[in-house]
Every structure is written in structure tokens, then in C-alpha cells.
Amino acid sequence: MEWRGTELNSLTDLSGVDLHAVFAFSADDVWAVGDRGTVLHYDGNAVTQTPAPATADLRAVWSPYRGNVWVGGNGVLASWDGSEWRRFQTSHNILAMGGRSEADVWALSETAVVRFNGTEWSSVKNVVGAKDMWVAPQDDVYVLVDGWTHHWKDNRWRTFANGEAPLLERLSGNTAGEIRGTESGAVFRLAGESWVRITERNAEPLLRDLVTLWVDDRGPTYIAGRAGTLARVADGNHEILAGPSRMEHLYAVSGSAPDDVWMAGRNGVILHWDGTAVSVHAEGRNGGTAYYDAWMVGRDDGWLVGERGTALHWNGHGWLTTETGTGVNLFGVWAADANHVWAVGDGRGSWPGYGVIRFWDGQRWHREMDGVSGFVGVSGTSGDDVWACTVDGVVYRRQGGEWQELPERHGIATAIWARSPDDVWLAGQSLERWNGIEWQPIDIPELADERAQLLTGAASNGVWAVTPTGTAFHHDGASWRRLSLPARTRMWDLSSPAAGGVWGVGEDGAVLWRDVETK
DSSP, rough: EEEOOOOOOOOOOOTOOOEEEEEETTTTEEEEEEEEGGGEEESOOOEEOOOOOSSSOEEEEEETTTTEEEEEEEEEEEEESSOOOOEEEEOOEEEEEEEEETTEEEEESEEEEEEEEOOOOEEEEOSSOOOEEEEEEESSSHHHHHHHEEETTTEEEEEETTTTOOOOEEEEEEEOOOOOEEEEEEEEEEETTTEOOOOGGGGHHHHOOOEEEETTTSSSSEEGGGOEEEEETTTTEEEEEEEEOOOOEEEEEEEEEEEEEEEEGGGOOOOESSSSEEEEOOOGGGGGEEEEEEEEEETEEEEEEEEEOEEEESSSSEEEOOOOSSSSSSEEEEETTTTEEEEEEEEEETTEEEEEEEEEESSSSEEEEEEEEEEEEEEETTTTTTEEEEESEEEEEEEETTEEEEEEEEEEEEEEEEEEEEEEEEESSSSSEEEESSSEEOOOOTTTOOOOOEEEEETEEEEEEEEEOOOOEEEEESOOEEEEEOOTEEEEEEEEOTTTTTTEEGGOOOOOEOTTOOO
């Protein structure tokens, strides 16, 4: 994959092959190594596969100049001169490599640091619990072991404790001598002989599966890991550049515009898309509360609702906690404007089947309904036309300040979306549409035995529906079209900002966006 500043592009497809290390000598001279002796080279235009030096997995790669590369792995140490491999005998399992020239190459195994002088390899230091190594352009070599950092300078080793970062596992640096390390999503910089945390603790759960890093000469630190996630850490800010990442589950998404989209989920995770990148917001973590729904009224007004009656209000500067007067989990929120907001919930796990509706008048929350079957969704067309559905398929409508139960039941319900007073959609056991007089079933031939679980839409781009297994459909006002999603993507919420396509969030931090014109 190649990051070009705004998007991550796939350069090659090696299905079933894991790549473990990458080294870039320049933008058009990049090497990567991985399983079963895989060695790849990118010349700025295409990726080519170099003949394998061995069949063992490779985990280290370094290049001193164009056309020359060194690789290491389980029982493998080899260099490539552009036409053939030079293999060195070793019993070490090589974890990392680096150097300053082809006559000064360093390699780290689980038990030793070894050095090549242009003729032969020799042991420099025995180690226990080795993790990673960084060879600086100057006369410095840093080696991470369990709880300690070994520093080679002036032909001798110094050792110091990792202190606040006892579990550091990966290490990198730049030509300016800036050294970074990472553990479980936390990023540290080396200041003398002390590791100093540069990530905020609240953001680290999002980054915990990012397991390798690289330090730009301009300062930012890039970390990458599972599920194709790439993140950038700079000046205390964190941006998820590409994903989906293996983060906390995301249950809620809403946007006021294509460049103002908020996402939230388990363990208090709150993310924001500004049109360029996704950033992590530590505000409103609220003790690890899960957020189940979101609604943005505008750029400076929005809501998140979730566990135990939690309702956070965005005022343009921060997420503020409001008192809803209930401990029931809130699963839906919708607002007509700043002074007309409804939140609905279900007491599953606390008060099973105990549903609530709360109303925000711009100052505080008021009780509007308690004690009926648990609510799972709310939508509306104005402050005097609001719809809500319960988990067992009962639909309520609020007009003239009063909630009325509609007589027809619909089996299991999971979502409701209202476009106009005579155009309301209901998803669940079946997909149905209110035409102002009655509910009519909606037939999607390709839906087969599945059911629509999520709904969203906008006047400008129709209706979107997603099944529990991640199959998506778009209705453009005339017909349904099936859409492709990444395999095994389970979605939990949808949002369609004005003229902004559709956003979906789901398991393991999945964030998907699709333009309405995308085929």
C-alpha cells in the first residue's frame, strides 16, 4: 500500500501473504518482505517480486543504496545486489536490520546483536527478550529488550530502564535523531535516557493494534498494523489515515455536512471526520460508556446517546454531559432543531422491555413516555411529526404534542426513518413503507432470506438499507441496486449527510463511505 497524503492505494495483491517489514530508501525505491521468503520492490510505478533468498518467513529489511537490499528472517541473512543473493550462514531468527553502509550492517535476533564489517559477521552483544532495533545515521544504535533500552555510542553500550514504557515493542527514528517507540497504541519519544509519552491515554485504545512505526524527517510518526490501518501522530494529534482499523466497535454515525461527520462506539470512542482525515476526540469518554446513536443538528450542535441514560451534547467546542433522568440504555436520538430533540431507549439488561422517550427543549430533558415496550429507533420530519419504533414492532407517532400508538404491529423492528409525513420506512423482520394511509411491504428480490437491519436516506440520494451480514442496497427513487461492501463487514449504523453519500460504521472500528454515484 502507498499513502499519497490523502488516500491509501493498493500497489499489489498478494492474497494469503503477510508482509512483516518495509523500508523506503526513497519514494521510488521501497522494499517489503514477508511470508515464505517474499521480497517485493516498488520503483515508483509498479511492484515486482524479487526471487526469494529462502523459503523461511522474512521479518527484517534494510537498504543502504539503490539496487542493494539486506533481508533477515528465521535462519536467514542475505543481501541482494540487483542480480543475485549473497547468503550468510546463521542460526539466528532475525527480527530487525539497519546500518550505515554495506560495510556496516547490524542485525538483531531474539538473543544477540550482530554486526557485519564488509567481510564477516560478529556478535556485538548478547541480549534476552529482544524486541526491536534502530540504527541511526550517526554513531548510535538503540535496542529494545524487555523493560530496557540498550544504547550503542562511541563503541560502548549504555543501558537504561524504559520507565513509563516498560512494554515497548517497536522502535524507529529519523535522520534528525528523533527516536520513537510504541506499545499497545501508546507512542513515546526518547528524551535523553527517558521515554516520554506523546499520545493521550484516551486515544490509545483506538491504536492498540498498530504494531509497527516509522518516523518522518519532518516530525510526524506513522504507525500501522492489523486490518490495513494507518495512523499519524503529530503534535499530540492523532489521525486515522486509512482503515478499517481493528478498533473498538463503532455503533453510531451522523453528519451535518460531507466534511463534518461524527462516529462513536464502545468504551467511549468518539471520532470526527473533517473532510480530510479521521481524528480521535478524547472528550466525553464518560468512564468507558458505549454510545449507541448520534444526531448532528449542525456543526455546533449535536447529540450522542448511549448506556445508562447517557446523553452528550456537542456545542461546537466540546461534548457536555446532560442529565436525562433515566438509567435505561438509549438506542436512538433525533432532532428537528436545537430545541426539539428526542431520545428513546430500552431497559434490556436493567429493566427488560422497559421503554422510555425523553424530550429536550433546549434547556433540559423531559419525560414523555415510560413503561412501554423497549424503543430502538426514532426519526421525524418536523418538531410536530416524530416517529418511534419498539423492538417488537410497535410504531408510535407524535403529533400535536401527544404520542399515539399505531394499531398495526410489524414483528421485530430495528430501525425507522422518516422522509416526509407520508413517506416513512421501517426495517426489521420485514421492510415496510408508510404512504400516508397504510404500511406497504417493500420487496428487494436480492434480499432473499435476509432482512434489512439499518436504514438511512436523504431527499437528494434516496434510501440506503443494510442487512446484518453486511449486504447493502440503495433505492434511487425508482429501483433497488445491490452494493458491494468489504467482506465480513458488519455494520451498526448509517448516516447520509446532505450531498455527502452515505457513511456506515460497524465492528472492529469499520468506517465506510460511499458516494451515491459509485457503482
